[in-house]
Amino acid sequence: MTVTTGAGAADPARRVADPALRVADPALRVPDPALGVAPAPPAEAAAHFRASLAFHADVSDGAAALAAGDPGFVVVDSRSTASWDQGHVPGAVHLPTALIPEQAPALLDRSLPVVTYCWGPGCNGATRAALALAELGYRVKEMLGGFEYWVREGFAYETWQGGERRSPDPLTAPVAGDDCGC
Structure with a gap:
């Protein structure tokens, strides 16, 4: 009608x-x-948002913790080697998702929480990496926004050439439009 x-x-x-x-x-x-x-009742909303924060880390909070020194967690870049070479979070461990079951025990300390990231919000590689790590017994969070938002917010990053901090937003898609390999 x-x-x-x-x-x-x-x-x-x-x-x-x-x-x-x-x-x-x-x-x-x-x-x-x-x-x-x-909207949910306040107690249900609080429980939901508390749970969300247990699973997700913000790019800005991660950058602040890393800049302050020993953050008490390790950052894992779950992308391909070509993507890693193009740029990555300083100090991150390069561990493509497909290699997690085989290489995580040698590369990661089980006593430290892990924060995973991929290209950005349009990619679920960080989610898949977080799942693989959780299934291996690691405490893990996903970094919302991924590398795309790390760069967009102007935080320093490294390349395979050792370069650090470039103009904002040069890397918002995988190399040559390829998939990120996560």
Whole structure:
């Protein structure tokens, strides 16, 4: 059923955005996209967000911890060698996801938490690396935003040539559009 209360009222998005076009009858109203589902009760929301922080690390927080010295965790770059060579977080361990079961015990101290990263939010390589490490018994978090956001926020990075800190955002995609190998 379409309700016409003015120009463009048949367009649900416009009806929600323009209070003058909202329909008085609750059965005919288009739900607010932000609150189409009611927010969780505060205690449930707190539990959810606390759990989220147990699984994720922020690029800025990671950079601050690394800059302060011994952060109490190790950073793992789960990308291919070509991607690692193009740029990586200083001090990170290069451990492509496919090699984790075979090489993690030799490269990582089980007593230290691990923070994994990949290219960026469009890649699930860090998630897959975190899963592989968790299945091996490591305490692990995923760095949200990955290397893309590390660079976008202007943090120093290293290349295979030893270069450090470049202009913001030069590396927002894998080498030559290749997949990142994670």
